[in-house]
Amino acid sequence: MAGRRERLTCDEMGEIKKGPWKAEEDEVLINHVKKYGPRDWSSIRSKGLLQRTGKSCRLRWVNKLRPNLKNGVKFSAEEERIVIDLQAQFGNKWAKIATYLPGRTDNDVKNFWSSRQKRLARILQTPASSSSSSSNRSQRNKHVPAIHDVPPFEASKFSSSSEEDSLPKSQSCLSSYTVKSLTVEMEMVPLPELMHPNTLNYEQSFLPPEFDLIEKKPCIETLSQLPFPQIPNFQSEFALSLEHNEVVTRLGDPNYLEAFGSSISSELGNVQLPIMPTCFESERRSTQIAAKCEIGNPVTPDSFVDDFPIDIFDHIEPLPSPLDW
DNA sequence: AAAGCCTTCAACCGCCAGGTC
DNA sequence: AGACCTGGCGGTTGAAGGCTT
Numbered sequence: 001m002a003g004r005r006e007r008l009t010c011d012e013m014g015e016i017k018k019g020p021w022k023a024e025e026d027e028v029l030i031n032h033v034k035k036y037g038p039r040d041w042s043s044i045r046s047k048g049l050l051q052r053t054g055k056s057c058r059l060r061w062v063n064k065l066r067p068n069l070k071n072g073v074k075f076s077a078e079e080e081r082i083v084i085d086l087q088a089q090f091g092n093k094w095a096k097i098a099t100y101l102p103g104r105t106d107n108d109v110k111n112f113w114s115s116r117q118k119r120l121a122r123i124l125q126t127p128a129s130s131s132s133s134s135s136n137r138s139q140r141n142k143h144v145p146a147i148h149d150v151p152p153f154e155a156s157k158f159s160s161s162s163e164e165d166s167l168p169k170s171q172s173c174l175s176s177y178t179v180k181s182l183t184v185e186m187e188m189v190p191l192p193e194l195m196h197p198n199t200l201n202y203e204q205s206f207l208p209p210e211f212d213l214i215e216k217k218p219c220i221e222t223l224s225q226l227p228f229p230q231i232p233n234f235q236s237e238f239a240l241s242l243e244h245n246e247v248v249t250r251l252g253d254p255n256y257l258e259a260f261g262s263s264i265s266s267e268l269g270n271v272q273l274p275i276m277p278t279c280f281e282s283e284r285r286s287t288q289i290a291a292k293c294e295i296g297n298p299v300t301p302d303s304f305v306d307d308f309p310i311d312i313f314d315h316i317e318p319l320p321s322p323l324d325w
Numbered sequence: 326a327a328a329g330c331c332t333t334c335a336a337c338c339g340c341c342a343g344g345t346c
Numbered sequence: 347a348g349a350c351c352t353g354g355c356g357g358t359t360g361a362a363g364g365c366t367t
Binding site: 018019020021053055056059060063064107108111112114115118119122 | 331332333334335336337338
Binding site for chain 3: 327328329330331332333334335336337338339340341342343344345346
């Protein structure tokens, strides 16, 4: 603490070591914990065992030396989904969120989220929402709705792990089709899953009682009106993600689509660029898109678009802005 | 091959709360 | 009661490695 540090002499200050830990230091720390347990961190220094502050020792133990940590293991899709869910519920309570993730530390969760936010910001060409700054400390306990405060449900497609492999297939219903080089994804909420009591329980267990899951899924109602004959049969190829929703929202703006569509497309590489047809602002445009699809050519075999009525996009309502959720 | 950019992650900082004296 | 101490937490930073051009 600052007050304490002021009382330290310059010599004492000079003795404090910072920076990366050496194996020998780790060993000393581990031995200390073996003897006394994970406590009395400051005594490590006072006993002359290490020239590290108690805080530094504790941090090292908690983040790196503690048993059963998943060091160097990327977040699984399920872990990502949990983080997204819990962040939406708790806000930036990383320590709390980490308790739901065995082997993960608050630092892990924080870093994961930070990376994700930066990724999002880059994709959306917006400044990274520095979710915080020292000046925001007064809001520490407030949950300020932000761009990431979207319904849980999905892990990030652009995430570090290979979700396409590990994502539970039942989590969402998606279909994709390709329009020229731009792959368009039809996104659907996992309607059957939503109806499943266990799924609801799972989701709602992370949500405050007043949280209306359905309300937070503006697509559901709209999508349920779509003439999809076989929704329950569509297994998800990809995740319905926050990023999708965010991009999708912006894609509702034709200017955004024209301005950034190609860059997003190239940026995401082969990633399916999500375009929620519900976002298209006009029938005309929707029809154009639909027409493109039809002309279109490389419709992927797994697509169900072939079964779409040509005027399918005409049935689509505009999405509410996430700000209204 | 190399320079520049980007991402990840370990570690530090400052603030805060609770315990102790 | 209040100063001090300690641990916990969230935010930030910078080094290192990976990736792109």
